[in-house]
Amino acid sequence: MKAYINGIGAVSPQNTLSNDHFLDDVATVEAHLLPVLKPDYKEFVSPKMLRRMSKIVRMSTAAAITAMKEAGIEQPDAVLTGTGMGCQADTEKFLNAILNNNEELLTPTAFIQSTHNTMGAQIAFMLQNHNYNITYVNRGFSFESALLDSLMLLNEKETAHVLLGGIDEITEESWLISTKTGVYKKEPLNNLHLLEDKQQGALAGEGAAFFMLSVDKTTASCAQITQPDTFYKPENLTVIKERITQYLTTNNLSPDDIDLILLGYNGDEEPDAVYAQLEKDLFAHNATAYFKHLSGEYDTAVSFATWLGAKILKEGTIPEILQKRKHTGTSVKNILIYNISHNMYHSLILLQEVS
Amino acid sequence: MSVSVVVTGIGIISSIGTGFEETKQSLLNKKTGVTPVSILNTRHKDFVLGEIKRSQKELHQLAGTDSKEAWTRTALLAIIAASEAFADAALNLDHAHKTGIVSASTVGGMDKSEQYYKDFISTTEHKKYIDTHHAGNHTEKIAEKLGVNDYITTISTACSSSLNSIMFGVRLIKNGLLDRVVAGGADALSKFTLNGFNTLMILDKEHCRPFDESRRGLNLGEGAAYLVLEREDLALEQGKKIYAHVSGYANANDAHHQTASSEDGKGPCLAMKLALDKAGLQPSDIDYINVHGTGTENNDLTESIALKRLFGDQLPPLSSTKAFTGHTLGAAGVIESIFSIIALQEQKLLPNINFKNKIEATGLVPVTEVLDASIEHVLTNSFGFGGNDSSLIFSSHHKNPVK
Numbered sequence: 001m002k003a004y005i006n007g008i009g010a011v012s013p014q015n016t017l018s019n020d021h022f023l024d025d026v027a028t029v030e031a032h033l034l035p036v037l038k039p040d041y042k043e044f045v046s047p048k049m050l051r052r053m054s055k056i057v058r059m060s061t062a063a064a065i066t067a068m069k070e071a072g073i074e075q076p077d078a079v080l081t082g083t084g085m086g087c088q089a090d091t092e093k094f095l096n097a098i099l100n101n102n103e104e105l106l107t108p109t110a111f112i113q114s115t116h117n118t119m120g121a122q123i124a125f126m127l128q129n130h131n132y133n134i135t136y137v138n139r140g141f142s143f144e145s146a147l148l149d150s151l152m153l154l155n156e157k158e159t160a161h162v163l164l165g166g167i168d169e170i171t172e173e174s175w176l177i178s179t180k181t182g183v184y185k186k187e188p189l190n191n192l193h194l195l196e197d198k199q200q201g202a203l204a205g206e207g208a209a210f211f212m213l214s215v216d217k218t219t220a221s222c223a224q225i226t227q228p229d230t231f232y233k234p235e236n237l238t239v240i241k242e243r244i245t246q247y248l249t250t251n252n253l254s255p256d257d258i259d260l261i262l263l264g265y266n267g268d269e270e271p272d273a274v275y276a277q278l279e280k281d282l283f284a285h286n287a288t289a290y291f292k293h294l295s296g297e298y299d300t301a302v303s304f305a306t307w308l309g310a311k312i313l314k315e316g317t318i319p320e321i322l323q324k325r326k327h328t329g330t331s332v333k334n335i336l337i338y339n340i341s342h343n344m345y346h347s348l349i350l351l352q353e354v355s
Numbered sequence: 356m357s358v359s360v361v362v363t364g365i366g367i368i369s370s371i372g373t374g375f376e377e378t379k380q381s382l383l384n385k386k387t388g389v390t391p392v393s394i395l396n397t398r399h400k401d402f403v404l405g406e407i408k409r410s411q412k413e414l415h416q417l418a419g420t421d422s423k424e425a426w427t428r429t430a431l432l433a434i435i436a437a438s439e440a441f442a443d444a445a446l447n448l449d450h451a452h453k454t455g456i457v458s459a460s461t462v463g464g465m466d467k468s469e470q471y472y473k474d475f476i477s478t479t480e481h482k483k484y485i486d487t488h489h490a491g492n493h494t495e496k497i498a499e500k501l502g503v504n505d506y507i508t509t510i511s512t513a514c515s516s517s518l519n520s521i522m523f524g525v526r527l528i529k530n531g532l533l534d535r536v537v538a539g540g541a542d543a544l545s546k547f548t549l550n551g552f553n554t555l556m557i558l559d560k561e562h563c564r565p566f567d568e569s570r571r572g573l574n575l576g577e578g579a580a581y582l583v584l585e586r587e588d589l590a591l592e593q594g595k596k597i598y599a600h601v602s603g604y605a606n607a608n609d610a611h612h613q614t615a616s617s618e619d620g621k622g623p624c625l626a627m628k629l630a631l632d633k634a635g636l637q638p639s640d641i642d643y644i645n646v647h648g649t650g651t652e653n654n655d656l657t658e659s660i661a662l663k664r665l666f667g668d669q670l671p672p673l674s675s676t677k678a679f680t681g682h683t684l685g686a687a688g689v690i691e692s693i694f695s696i697i698a699l700q701e702q703k704l705l706p707n708i709n710f711k712n713k714i715e716a717t718g719l720v721p722v723t724e725v726l727d728a729s730i731e732h733v734l735t736n737s738f739g740f741g742g743n744d745s746s747l748i749f750s751s752h753h754k755n756p757v758k
Binding site: 001079084085086094095096098099102103104106107108111112113114115116117118120121122124125127128129130131132133134135136137138139141142145148149152155156173176177178180181230231232233 | 397398399460461463465468469472473475476479482485486489490491494495498504506507508509510511512513519523526527529530532546547550551553554555606607608609610611612613614621622625739740741742743
């Protein structure tokens with residue numbers, strides 16, 4: 001199953017929301033986490049609605065509107081979101097209120113906005129959209145599941161235009177808790193030196209990336225996206241390689257056909273060793289790139305990679321800041337995203353040029 | 356897309372029973388599971404809940420799991436129900452067929468997070484529970500326990516979550532991606548949800564009274580339930596017992612308010628209508644509706660209006676079974692799907708207990724006794740926060756196994 005990406009929108013730690021630019025001024029921080037750059041949300045929603053929106057809802061709404069505008073779609077036939085941890089800030093707020101006040105004197109707002117489907121629901125509410133609306137929440141598979149469902153909807157031919165998004169937010173408290181299990185790095189670092197950092201864990205990040213998908217090719221089409229593959233806790237590197245090869249074979253491709261591999265390098269020793277090994281054997285002759293020094297690590301970081309891949313295919317250029325093993329070819333036709341999340345969720349997404 | 360999907364296995368645990376048989380007997384004997392709080396560690400002891408009266412230790416025994424490992428109550432309930440469904444369908448994992456799991460939850464491992472949250476922040480004690488918080492944790496536990504790993508995902512659309520997991524499971528099969536799916540959902544009671552619903556003032560301290568004029572709110576419950584969905588031809592070929600055929604399904608959005616449903620019932624009406632269209636059925640073909648019927652002022656009125664909009668004066672017999680189990684949130688859709696299948700199998704309408712007086716504005720009278728009926732198609736509804744409305748239709752299955 002395949003679809004055209006006809007619109008993209010991303011709120012990220014980089015200046016990505018304006019589709020007129022492509023990483024021409026990269027944000028560098030010396031910090032323990034990478035927060036999104038706040039756009040002027042008033043350009044997207046009325047002040048009245050904005051006041052009621054939490055940060056994660058604002059991020060997702062601005063990204064969604066941008067993707068829809070670019071595709072020229074005012075009412076999607078379906079709204080699908082993936083979020084690993086959902087509304088962290090409101091969940092923490094309500095949980096702390098319960099614990100601090102011994103279950104008394106509580107107000108409902110944080111609880112109301114704590115459900116994982118809040119982002120998709122708010123988009124439906126804003127658009128007065130009554131169509132299919134769903135949220136996937138399986139940590140490192142969340143965005144991939146929403147993508148698979150999107151392609152299924154298009155394949156079922158009852159749906160023409162699907163709005164798909166991946167969203168996660170980071171809070172100081174969730175960062176702190178995740179450092180306890182070694183998921184995130186404890187000490188501040190320069191995001192551009194991510195791969196040299198020796199601390200355990202990844203650099204925490206956040207973001208919202210949205211896409212308008214359709215089986216129809218339009219003048220706005222920037223890439224073709226293919227059915228993802230997800231695999232849970234593969235036993236070893238051999239299994240991973242088999243799975244990647246099989247994914248490519250299914251799509252009538254071999255490793256040599258891939259012009260660029262977007263790898264999920266996140267500065268943590270364990271997953272990075274897997275990526276490095278793949279760069280040595282399976283993809284020894286391909287150009288490679290990484291992205292988590294720009295986005296940070298989060299459960300739906302693959303949605304940012306998908307945004308990057310679509311943008312690369314649209315612009316026909318690979319920003320220097322992403323490149324690991326330099327691209328020497330003349331064009332970019334096939335991009336493979338391979339990501340490992342929490343050392344257990346592995347996923348593959350193929351992006352191809354619009355021919 | 357002519358592939359049919361059938362139900363070949365059922366597993367369930369809720370306050371009215373551990374396992375399919377006990378659950379069925381409770382329903383047919385009008386035995387509620389809603390009782391005063393005794394397990395949940397809350398100061399709100401004055402609420403009644405659909406609480407499963409088993410401690411963590413007892414759940415470990417039932418699940419056959421190691422109590423030294425990090426297990427949330429949600430995951431234990433999930434393992435118990437999924438293992439039953441898996442065994443019931445006599446699933447044989449082989450390389451020739453692809454099997455996946457699609458589960459659902461609203462608060463995932465919140466029961467442990469709220470117990471240890473302050474420790475998560477200030478110490479490293481109980482840090483093993485940090486990773487059990489996320490909504491997909493129970494799904495992964497099931498996948499690991501049952502060895503089902505061709506596809507794994509989890510859905511969270513508030514109270515409609517597990518109808519969507521069944522729907523997605525059916526579609527994964529219809530799209531040719533999987534042959535069999537264990538689909539359902541799990542949610543344990545938590546202070547988080549109890550206090551959350553309490554702040555919204557939609558909890559009744561008394562037993563809930565769905566569709567009754569005097570209704571004042573819902574009772575929360577907990578549970579987990581799973582269906583084994585299989586491609587019909589595969590189930591027939593293997594001579595599997597077939598409970599029902601999933602004939603219709605739809606998901607729509609009310610787009611009205613984050614927690615309240617619309618005055619005109621647009622979202623619920625659309626979900627039911629599209630499910631009928633998918634099944635190729637007319638409203639008059641539906642023999643019983645297991646309504647969402649939470650017992651809140653808002654839901655029951657909106658749902659009544661939506662039902663009247665779609666069915667007019669020809670409303671089929673209907674009932675809410677929420678007064679049996681309480682509202683089990685992420686598990687509600689699949690639990691009530693199983694109740695719908697029981698109605699089909701037993702050819703009996705299920706009772707809406709605690710009902711006395713019809714809602715003045717709409718005048719709907721639910722079934723209040725277990726009644727014999729000829730039932731071919733059952734519609735079930737689940738509506739949630741965020742305007743997420745889903746409807747499913749289960750139909751009797753008549754084809755004989757191929758020898």
